[in-house]
Amino acid sequence: xxxxxxxxxxxxxxxxxxxxxxxxxxxxxxxxxxxxxxxxxxxxxxxxxxxxxxxxxxxxxxxxxxxxxxxxxxxxxxxxxxxxxxxxxxxxxxxxxxxxxxxxxxxxxxxxxxxxxxxxxxxxxxxxxxxxxxxxxxxxxxxxxxxxxxxxxxxxxxxxxxxxxxxxxxxxxxxxxxxxxxxxxxxxxxxxxxxxxxxxxxxxxxxxxxxxxxxxxxxxxxxxxxxxxxxxxxxxxx
Amino acid sequence: xxxxxxxxxxxxxxxxxxxxxxxxxxxxxxxxxxxxxxxxxxxxxxxxxxxxxxxxxxxxxxxxxxxxxxxxxxxxxxxxxxxxxxxxxxxxxxxxxxxxxxxxxxxxxxxxxxxxxxxxxxxxxxxxxxxxxxxxxxxxxxxxxxxxxxxxxxxxxxxxxxxxxxxxxxxxxxxxxxxxxxxxxxxxxxxxxxxxxxxxxxxxxxxxxxxxxxxxxxxxxxxxxxxxxxxxxxxxxxxxxxxxxxxxxxxxxxxxxxxxxxxxxxxxxxxxxxxxxxxxxxxxxxxxxxxxxxxxxxxxxxxxxxxxxxx
Numbered sequence: 001x002x003x004x005x006x007x008x009x010x011x012x013x014x015x016x017x018x019x020x021x022x023x024x025x026x027x028x029x030x031x032x033x034x035x036x037x038x039x040x041x042x043x044x045x046x047x048x049x050x051x052x053x054x055x056x057x058x059x060x061x062x063x064x065x066x067x068x069x070x071x072x073x074x075x076x077x078x079x080x081x082x083x084x085x086x087x088x089x090x091x092x093x094x095x096x097x098x099x100x101x102x103x104x105x106x107x108x109x110x111x112x113x114x115x116x117x118x119x120x121x122x123x124x125x126x127x128x129x130x131x132x133x134x135x136x137x138x139x140x141x142x143x144x145x146x147x148x149x150x151x152x153x154x155x156x157x158x159x160x161x162x163x164x165x166x167x168x169x170x171x172x173x174x175x176x177x178x179x180x181x182x183x184x185x186x187x188x189x190x191x192x193x194x195x196x197x198x199x200x201x202x203x204x205x206x207x208x209x210x211x212x213x214x215x216x217x218x219x220x221x222x223x224x225x226x227x228x229x230x231x232x233x234x235x236x237x238x
Numbered sequence: 239x240x241x242x243x244x245x246x247x248x249x250x251x252x253x254x255x256x257x258x259x260x261x262x263x264x265x266x267x268x269x270x271x272x273x274x275x276x277x278x279x280x281x282x283x284x285x286x287x288x289x290x291x292x293x294x295x296x297x298x299x300x301x302x303x304x305x306x307x308x309x310x311x312x313x314x315x316x317x318x319x320x321x322x323x324x325x326x327x328x329x330x331x332x333x334x335x336x337x338x339x340x341x342x343x344x345x346x347x348x349x350x351x352x353x354x355x356x357x358x359x360x361x362x363x364x365x366x367x368x369x370x371x372x373x374x375x376x377x378x379x380x381x382x383x384x385x386x387x388x389x390x391x392x393x394x395x396x397x398x399x400x401x402x403x404x405x406x407x408x409x410x411x412x413x414x415x416x417x418x419x420x421x422x423x424x425x426x427x428x429x430x431x432x433x434x435x436x437x438x439x440x441x442x443x444x445x446x447x448x449x450x451x452x453x454x455x456x457x458x459x460x461x462x463x464x465x466x467x468x469x470x471x472x473x474x475x476x477x478x479x480x481x482x483x484x485x486x487x488x489x490x491x492x493x494x495x496x497x498x499x500x501x502x503x504x505x506x507x508x509x510x511x512x513x514x515x516x517x518x519x520x521x522x523x524x525x526x527x528x529x530x531x532x533x534x535x536x537x538x539x540x541x542x543x544x545x546x547x548x549x
Contacts, residue, residue, distance in 0.1 A: 052527050074530035075539075083531055090528040093459075093488075094546030103542070104532035149532065 001066055003028040003184050004049065004153055009060035011044060011207075018044050019057070020207040026153065031175050031185040033198035033215055035222045041207045042188045043087060046157045049186070050084045051077045065152070078104065081152030087161060087188075089142040091130050097141055098125040106148040107181075113144035116177055118170050139166060143174050154178050155186045160194050172197045192219035241270045244317040248346040252374035252405060258311055266311040269294050271321055280306065283337070292324030292354070302332040302362070309368075310337055315344035316351045319380075327357040329367070333392075336366040343373045348409065349380035357387040359397070361423075366396040372403075379407035379435050387415045391423040393449065398426040404548045408437035408466070415442070421449030421478070430459045430548040433466030433495070444473040447481035447510065458487045461544045462495035471500040476510030485514035490521055490544060 002025040011019040018041045026032045036042050048055040049062065051074040062069050069077055092100065101110035111121040117140040127133065129141060139159060143166075146154045159171050168191075175197050178185050187198055192215075195201050201218035202209045211221060239247070245268065246256040259266050259276060265283050268276040272293045279285050282304030286297040300306070316323050331337065345351050361367050375381050383403075391397050397417065408431060417425050425445050433439050439462070445454035456472040474483035489497040501514035521540050529539035 050527070050531055053523065073536075074527055075533055075535050078531050078533040086524075086528065088524075090522065090525045092525060092543065092546050094549050095542065103529065103534060145532065 002026060002063075003030075003065060004186070005063040006045075006049070007061045007063070009048070009057045009062070011048060011055070011057050013054075018207050019048075022060070022204075022208045024202060024209050024212075026184050026186060028152070029179065029182055029184055030200060031179055031187060031198040033187045033189060033195035033201035033218070034204055035189060035192070035195055035201060035218055036204035037190075040204045042204055043157055045204070046084060046155045046186070046188055049155060050074055050082060078151075082155070083146050083149050083151035083153070084155040085139075085142040085146045085157060085159060087157040089138050091133070091138065093128065093130050095129045096125070097127050097129055100129045100141065101145055101148045103145070104149055107150045108148040110144070110148060113148040114141075116147055116173060117141070117144045117166070119144070136166065140170075147174065147177055150178075150181045151183055153184045153186065155188070157188045158190070159187075160189055160191050168193050192223060195219050241317050242268065242275045244346075245270050245313065245315045245344055248315060248317065248344040248374060249313060249342055251346065252342065252344060252372065254342050254372075261308070264308045264311060265306070266313070267296065268313040269315075269323070269325065271316055271318075271323060282335075283310070290324065290326065292322060293326075295326040297328045299330045300332060300335040300337050300365075302335060304332075304335045306337040309340045311340050311342070313342045313344065314353070315342075315346075316353065317344075317347065318351075319347045319349040320351060322352040322354075324354045325356070327355070329357065329359045331361045331365040331367050333362040334364040335362065338368040339370070341369070341371040343371060343383070345381050346374065346376040347378070348376055349378045351381045353381065353383045355385040355387075357385075359387060359389040361389070361391045361395040361397050363392040364394045365392065367398075369397075369399040371399070371401045373405075375403070375406040375409055377406055379409045379437060381407075381409035383409065383411045385413050385415075389415070389417040389425075391417065391419045391425060393420045394422045395420070396424045399428065401429040401431075402549070404430055404432040407435060408433045408439055410437070411439045411441070413441045413443070416444045416446075417454070418446045418448055419452040419454055421451060423449055423452045425452075425454040426457070427455070428457045428459075431461075431468070432544065432548055433460070433462040433468055435464050435466065437462070437466040439466070439468040441469070442471040442473070444475075445483060446475045446477065447483050448477050449481070450478045451480035452478060453481070454483045456485045458489075459547050459549065460487075460489040460497060461492075461548060462489070462497055463492040464495060465493070466495045468496070469498040469500070471502065472514070473502040474504070474512045474514070476503075476505040476507060476512040478507050479509035481507065481510035481512075483512040485512075485516075487516040488547060489518040490547065491518065492520065492540070
């Protein structure tokens with residue numbers, strides 16, 4: 001049985017169809033890369049799986065561990081074992097890193113989670129998760145929080161994006177840790193060298209999955225900015 | 239239980255520790271209703287206290303160059319359901335002195351209580367004063383708190399105040415602070431208040447940066463729920479070259495509560511700069527979703543956000 005099963009998902013916002021009959025499955029413990037250019041629906045899909053407000057599918061079903069979760073709220077999905085590291089993580093005034101990393105049912109010590117994302121605990125545990133952190137620091141802490149939870153499914157929405165980005169090695173180290181801990185990962189990325197660390201990959205174009213295969217195959221297809229669906233028309237629209 | 243013990247019980251409930259009053263190295267003064275029930279001075283710190291018709295008048299002077307290692311604790315309160323307390327305070331910090339004050343304001347049973355604080359503070363050249371005011375009002379909301387302060391900071395002096403009222407009901411709060419800062423002086427005003435029920439919160443803080451390179455920040459963090467009302471006016475005037483000021487107001491509202499922020503910035507010198515930011519609204523959706531993705535319920539997530547904001 002697949003851990004996550006998306007069946008024929010469609011979703012529109014402000015009159016525009018963003019996901020169109022999208023289907024995708026992820027196995028337990030699998031790192032699955034999702035490659036696609038800007039505007040193809042990657043982050044929308046991530047928000048939909050997490051259950052964010054306003055991202056309810058118009059049609060289609062989302063199964064997690066065999067349970068239909070379309071109507072579950074975010075925290076209910078989180079308690080089933082889904083967690084997400086946002087592309088632009090939220091900042092919290094007055095919330096210390098130490099406290100942020102112990103929210104929910106954590107299984108990893110904050111210190112070890114921080115070390116895994118390249119941050120020295122003694123320098124960060126008592127800092128606030130607020131605007132005093134750089135974008136890169138905040139993204140690392142977001143990944144550390146996912147590591148701490150050791151979810152059944154971690155959704156990582158472009159962990160490599162932004163200025164002061166994490167290095168490929170940093171991200172691969174996080175993926176390895178999640179994989180070794182038994183977590184499945186949906187890894188959203190633009191970068192084929194990051195996708196190469198996955199077990200499988202899919203390419204999204206025009207709001208649907210156009211191919212799934214080995215990371216190498218999918219990355220090669222993605223690099224040409226062409227897919228079987230649009231022959232470059234949508235893929236080149238970056 | 240006598241009034242002093244009742245007040246100390248309230249101090250404990252508010253997170254304080256009465257043992258601090260027994261420390262011979264720590265100055266303190268405790269006023270219950272209209273009576274001074276305990277006090278301790280330290281060398282270089284002079285405290286005069288007089289009873290007035292409505293409460294007490296305190297004159298506090300810290301001598302030149304004296305730097306107190308431990309905070310001066312003041313404890314004001316009314317332990318009955320009804321009553322009035324007027325505190326007049328005159329504080330003088332002489333040149334190059336420094337002290338921190340922690341004021342515990344305790345009204346655990348207040349149903350019809352009025353607490354008026356009228357402070358005049360002079361901070362001498364190079365002197366530094368920190369003032370923390372922590373309130374505990376109990377569950378009834380029947381209290382009116384009216385803190386007034388006029389503060390003058392001399393050249394190179396520093397003044398920071400931190401007003402916190404986040405436990406129990408607010409009742410009616412009406413803060414009015416005026417601070418004037420001379421050359422190279424620094425002022426930092428922070429207020430954190432959580433209003434519930436029919437509480438009303440009015441805060442007016444004015445910082446006048448009259449001296450060259452004077453700096454000031456007004457930071458206000460308010461959360462209101464139920465039918466509570468909050469109105470925050472932060473005024474900063476930059477009147478000298480190099481003066482820098484900032485007004486930062488954040489208010490979270492829930493239920494039928496109403497919040498207003500009125501930042502007023504005024505600059506009369508082209509080399510001064512004053513900025514402001516204000517954010518009012520419900521709890522940030524992205525913050526909520528992030529916390530819920532850790533398994534917190536919506537109620538738990540709001541609690542974390544509000545507590546964090548209120549420090």
